Each structure stands twice: as C-alpha cells, then as structure tokens.
Amino acid sequence: MRRFLLFLLCALLGLLAVVLVNTLRLPNHQLAPVPAAPAVAVSPDSALAHLAGALRFATVSRTVYSETDTLPFGQLQAYLRRTFPLVHQQLKLQKVNRYGLLYEWTGTDPALKPLLLLAHQDVVPVLPGTDSQWTRPPFAGQQAGGYLYGRGALDDKLNVVGQLEAVEALLRANFRPRRTVLLAFGHDEETQGRRGAAALAAVLHPLHPQLELVLDEGGLVKADGVAGLTQPVALVGVSEKGYLSLELSATGAGGHSSMPPALTSVGRVAAAVARLEAQPFPARLDGGVSGLLAYLAPAVPFGKRLVFANQWLFGSLIKNSLAATPSGNAALRTTTAPTIFKGGDKDNVLPIVATATVNFRLLPGDSPQAVIQKVKELINDAEISVKTLGEGRAASPVSGTDNAAFLTLHRTIKSVFPQALVAPYVVVGATDARAYAALCPQATYRFMPVLMDQAAIESLHGTNERLRPAAYQQVVRFYAALIRNIQ
Template identity: 40%
Template structure:
C-alpha cells in the first residue's frame, strides 16, 4: 500500500496533462508486488491502463461477480503542498497512520482487493464462480476510457454479473441521526450530477448611472430564490431504506418516531434537513459554484452568468429540474440550460448479493449496522449497470467526518488498522460470495 501512494497517477480534466510514465511505473509495481495473481489469473489491459483480472471458478453455470476500484487520484491544489503534515505522494507511515493522496480514494480498494486475492490463492482457495477484478484509471474524470471501456468490452463478450461492488459508502460514526453504533452505509444507488447555467445579457453602461436591477443583481436574485425555495424533500427509496435498517438500534424516542413514519414523516424530514449530509438523502441539492460577470470596476457588465451543481435524486428528471428552476427564479430574461446525468437505478437491498456484502462487513466490523443508502458522489459503478443485476458502492473502512473532508483535500490519510480491515473484508466477501 505504502509504495503505491508514491506514484502520481493523477487524473486531469485535460487529458493531455496525464503523465502516463507514472501510470506505467504503477502498473510495473503491481506486477512486481502480486506475482501470484499475475501468474495464476487471466489478465488484460483495456486502453492500455484499465486493468481486468479474471479468476476462473469451478462452476461455469454461476454468474460471475465483479469487484472494481480505481487507481487514479485527484491533483493536489497548487500552493497547498506545504499544508500537508507529510508529503501528498510520500506514502509515509507515522503513528499507525498512512499518509498520501489515494489512501481513501481509492488505492485502498485496488491494493486491498489484490492483497486479498493473493492471500486466498496462497491458501489454496478456489472460487465456485468466476471473479473479475476491474480497475479504472480515469474515474475522477468520469471513467470514459477506463470503466466504460471495460464494460463495452465485456458486453461484447456477453458477460453479465450477479453484482459488482465499487467504492462508495463507508462505516461511519455519529453521522446517522439517533444511532450511536457505527453504521456501514452501502450505496445501492448514486445521485445524478447535473450542471445548470443561468445567464443574462443586457445593456451595460457606466456604473454611475445603474438601473435599479443590474445583470449581476438579477442573477444573484435568481440564486437567492433557488436557495431559499430548495427542491421538495421526500424520505423515500434508499434514504428510507437506510432508516428502516437502523431503526431497531435507535434511541427510544427516535425508534418510536421512525416506527410511526406515516404519522411523523414531516418531523423526520425536518430532523434530516437540519444537517447537509442527511438533507442530501431526501432532496435534489443546489450548489452555486461559479459566478462570472464584469471586467471593469466602473462599468456595468453586459453579461452575467452562474453555474449551479445539482445532485439529482432518483426519480427526478433533468426536464423537471429545469422547469423547477425556471418557475422559481421567475425571470423571463434569464436563460436556463441544464446538462448532466440523472440518478442511477436502485439496486436490491434484499438480495443474496447485498446480504453477502452485509455479512462480509459484519465479519470484520462486528458491532456495525450495515444498511443501504443513497450515495451523493459519482463512481465507476454507474457504468457497470449495463452488465450487472445489481451494483453496490462500499469502502470497507471506518471513517470520520474529518476523513470525509480530507478526501480530495489536504492530509488525506487512513489508519493501518483500516487498511488491514479492508483486506480482511475483501477476503470475507470473496468467500461469502462463493459458498
């Protein structure tokens, strides 16, 4: 794990910035580190850098299972390198903590899976069903040449999975209202990601003689209306399933409320809206991220625009979202365009596949409740929907709210214990899936 973090396998939106020498070095490192895996399993690359391993099972009548992850990482923001306690690509281990970009997202998945497979091969374990291990190299920018290309290839070969597990949810503490135990949240769906642009054009002029409403003011007013109104909350789907799973372990008061959800749903939703993380479980979210207007301090801008990132709930269409924005801002001169993707399908939480993930997690984290949830961020799992009955998203690590802030941020890290437990989880999962 430690050395894997020293390779700067960075994804950039501009693919011309990729330093594929670092990717080549990382692939050479994998082959040197896991000789048993490479010598005893089928292996191929897709688009040179996406990796596919096949462990052939003893019963070809059983559907295969896929474990996937990615080894690309996001860049370190310029001029923040000195803010790291240990270098972002140092792979330093200090006081039981591993430091570096990729510890949480997501070389822990790649290395954890390969460590688990190599261990099981050494122990003489033979899976009943075919097992595929698939690693992308551009997940951080959408996975078009990695995971999507893998899926295209496997689809041509008519290979379909019982389930695919990717990274996503984790084991969290004090982040689910009313529950004191750790909760392992397994993503059964992920929100869509859409971009709305609000733009307006009109006369500019000298700042000494402004109209009562300027282009900047009108765009700002539109954003204010959206933030004040918000999309309608609704406790349904994966969010509702999460609380049904954890309800038995809640404090008495919360248990009573959730046991009578029909009566108390408005109160439950009010509780969830109190925190951003739980609010995102029950509504499409609005996040203004870019505002552009003006070039001169004493000249009114002729154009103004704003970009809003939306994370889309299952069931919400981009068409409906656009109509909501148009109706809410109520300004015919502001043009609204929207692009992006809707939420993925919702995978089963009452299937054997989910129970395998659940049991494997419990085998390692004995005191945790393992429950389905709705993942807010994107993952490569969305690509595998085409060839898999179910897709799940789970990082087998106990993390805190501070860890979530470090993911893609400064001082990304994971404990050695968490890394070892991730390996144990993948060992357990492979065994549970091959009974």
C-alpha cells in the first residue's frame, strides 16, 4: 500500500509539473506594440455624412430574387459614383449581374498577388411592425444620442463606404499601390450570395486565380472582451461554419381527431426532432475554439491560463463552461436548430403528412454527408423520411495564422486598436468570403474593424442598428492602413 501511495504521489507531482511547464512555456501569439496607423486625410464629418447618405437607400434583398426591389441598388451606385469621383475615374469597374461591383486598382508590380476587400450592398428587411421602435427611422441615416442609426450602419454598408472612403483618400494623396487592390461588393449576401459573390468570384478567377489576402466582414473588435477578459478582443474569422437544412417528414392515415392512433404523423415528426435536440453533436475544441484560447491564454489570470494551456487535461471543463451559453455552444459543435413545423390545417382533422425543417451549422471537420448519416442514426425511425433542402455545404477551409498575410492583418489591427488582443475564431454565420475561398484558401479572413459592445452586436439584423461616429473613423483608417501595409 505504501508503495502504491508513493507511486500515486509521484504521478500527481509529475502531472503537476507537466501542467506547470506547459503553462509557463505557453507561447505568446500577440505582437509587441506597433506604430500607430497614420491618420487619413478625411474630414470625420464628411466621411460620416457619406455613410449616412448610403443608409438612405433601402437596398433590401429578398429570398426570392424577383421580389427584390432593385431600384435602390441603382440609386446607391449612382450615389457612390458622385461621392467618390477619384475611385470611379482611376479604378476599373466591372458590373456583374448588373448590381455586383468589382473594382480593380492596378498595382505597379504585376508579379504580386492582389489584395481583395469584400463587402455587400444589401441589407436585411426591417421586421414588420417594428419601425416605430427605432430611435431614428431605419432608412433615414440620422444621428441621435451619439450614434448614426440605420439598416446597414453595421451590416454592411459601413464596409462598402469605408473601403471606398479609404481608397479615395489614398488617391487624393497620390498613393500608388505596388500590389493590385480589388474591391468586390455583392448585392445579395443576405440571401446566399448566388447572384452577387458567387458570380463575382467566377469573373475574378480567370483574371486573378491567386490572391494574397481576402478580407470580408465576420469578426469584430469586441469591446467587453471574451473568456472573462475586460480588454477588447479582435476576433478574426479564419473559417466559417457549413450549412445544411433537412426536412423530416412522416405520413399517417389521417382521419378525425376524435379517434387518433397511438402515434400520429405530427407526433412521429415531433418525436424525431426531440431526439435530435436531446442528443446534440459532440462538442469539439479542434473546430476553432482551441486556437482562440491559445491566443487569449497569456492575457487571462494564471488559474485560467493553466486551464487554457492544458486543453488535453481540462478539455471537458472548457467545453462545459462554454456550452452554458448559446454563443459558446455554437462555437463548440455542429448545431441543431428546428426552425419550421408543418402539418394539418384544421383543429379536428389528423394530417396525413407532417414535416419539420431542421437547420444545421457545421463545424469544420463535419461534412454534410456525415451529418445526414448521424441524423438518421439519432432519429432511428424508418418511417421518417430525411430530405436535403437546397445545397448543403461543409465549413470553409481554415486559413492559417502563421503566414505573412495574417501577420500583416494582425499588425494592422494593432496599429488601429492598440489595446486589443487579436485571436482567430470560426464564424458561426455565413459571409460572402466563402465564394472566394478557392482563390485564397490559406488567407481568407473575416474581420470588421469596428469596436462594438454586446448591445451593439445584438442590433445587427435587429432594431436600432447603429454605429458610433468615432468607430467609423477607425474603419476608414484601418482600410487605408491595410492597403499600405500589404505592399
């Protein structure tokens, strides 16, 4: 017994030594302080007025394209031509599917691979009946209480106008890029981007089959930090989750509700959905969370740093902690979200057919085929039909954090947001960037240079979407700095 206890003590001491060594030897991925990005020769008031003007065009994209009012898109583009004359005089502009915009600022060294900046012109609709809840009308582009309000103030006209503002200022300063700079603005990102980003990428591919860096929206600078940190964290999306919607259906006998069978078609589908919700896909740190924690670990208190530095030992603890919130849970696993139920149209008649739509957002490493197979295993009911809706897609390629492109992006972020920690993560939503990933699989990133707290983040796609004027100045400064730095 004494020998066993001695062995156990030695094992524990050895384990403790390994944990401490891992913690003390943890690499610091954060850059040392870098010089501040130079100011951009743009009047803050005029720049904000340019953005406000763009918000006044209700460029709402609809799921059914024929239902989209395209007039505001033409009006917005005419406004951009008037507002940024040098851009439209000196850059090549190609229109794709009439409203997709591809600008090319030709560099002086054709041997260098281009930089591609992305944004989208379209916005989501305002929820019916919520207009009166807005502090300022959603398509008025008005200020109140230190904010600029409007649909698109965050998603995503600030990037369209911010990129053009930066290029216009650089042109005024007679700056000439060595590396070609491309701007691609789709017009249906909010509805899958088939006519916008997908078509633009197809046009771009034969012209520039390889790119140095692709940057789209997705991440942001979270003012109130993550993982318990109080300092800002610049979240850079290195991938985005895949997408799959399945329709589950069951067929019953129907009949009068006064004589129901033991299990109706509605009950069968409901039971299938309940089984899926009760057995979520496994939580995994290797789908993006591991890299995020590695970048943040040096900044957290020692106890938490010890946990982050030894994920092999404390993985379950990390997973349980993150899974307690919807956002943390979404970062850990392929998510299961029932979204639509259909069955019957009269309260006293049993429906013959009942269906449920379930949406899955796929973590890197999970394929649509594997998810479908797992769903069938979890449902375990031969009477349930499983049908794929639309085209399922896997997560986009995971871009690296050890290449020159990411280093340039990291350095540029720090030059504008010196207090922020930079960290990679996986975007849980969808962006236009996925359409261009084949042109730059190792360096396609998703980052919006805007400092936002949780309340502002929740206004995305919601009521009172808004932006602080000072935050917009940083947007313009960031894009000008990135164009200069990547040369």
